[in-house]
Amino acid sequence: MPKPRSLPATRNGTMGNASAPVPDAKPLAIDRGQRVRLGDQLYGQIFDRIASGRLNVGDKLPSEHEICEQFGVSRPVVREALLRLRADGLVNAYQGLGTFVSHQPAPRLKALGDVQNVSAYLRAQEVRMALEGDAARLAAARRNEDQLQKIVDADRAFSEGLAHGRVSAEADLAFHASIAEASGNDFYLAVLETIHESIQGFMRLSLNLTRTGSRQRAERVADEHAAILAAIREQDGERARVAMQFHLGQARNRLVDRERD
Secondary structure, eight states: OOOOTTSSBOTTSOBTTSOOOOTTOOOOOOOTTOSSOHHHHHHHHHHHHHHHTSSOTTOBOOOHHHHHHHHTOOHHHHHHHHHHHHHTTSEEEETTTEEEEOOOOOTTHHHHSOGGGHHHHHHHHHHHHHHHHHHHHHHHHHOOHHHHHHHHHHHHHHHHHHHTTOOOHHHHHHHHHHHHHHTTOHHHHHHHHHTHHHHHHHHHHHHHHHHTSOHHHHHHHHHHHHHHHHHHHTTOHHHHHHHHHHHHHHHHHHHHOGGGO
16 A cells, blocks of 8 residues: 655655645635536545646645635535545555555546546446456356357457457447346346446446556456456356356455556
């Protein structure tokens, strides 16, 4: 786990129990008519500063009170945003010292899409890990040959696109949807459909990082898909569940941590 940098002093020379303002901080531009929650908007503002390098690993965030004043939001909104940033592994809190940046996404993430909705994307990923893991388990037990072939075809289309730099969210969605369909329970697909927008947004960001990243990153994604397919083909339900949850967890980690690029 990365340790706070420059403790007890921070980069501006203040002691560890003081905090520097978020670079370029200004009142949060809130559209009260938006469906996006205020906590998500604030999360996006802080995430943007971490992704762009205006806040780096080891930098200390301002206190809750200071963030309230800097961004013009209430304390519950700040707490919600900080709680999500901690849950997503981007910051760590140290009792008596404050909250520090612990991980950074790959710098190119900012250029690949709108990062303001990342909080919602990562919440959807949490749901997917539980839901799709179980769907894969059932697909391994219940799939018929036609359904297996559909999964195979979807994996082939995704892998070929990945190998030629033409990877798309639609191809990835087709692979995951074919597995949910093979579970024999329509509710899996129905629930995934309710968070379709967030799933697709996550996939766009994640796959764009993969497309522009190292060959090893792309190979890891292909290998994770292959492990899921192999378990379903061999009708090993528990292995299929673990492989799916591992894949979705790794996809989440690759989005928020440049060290996994």
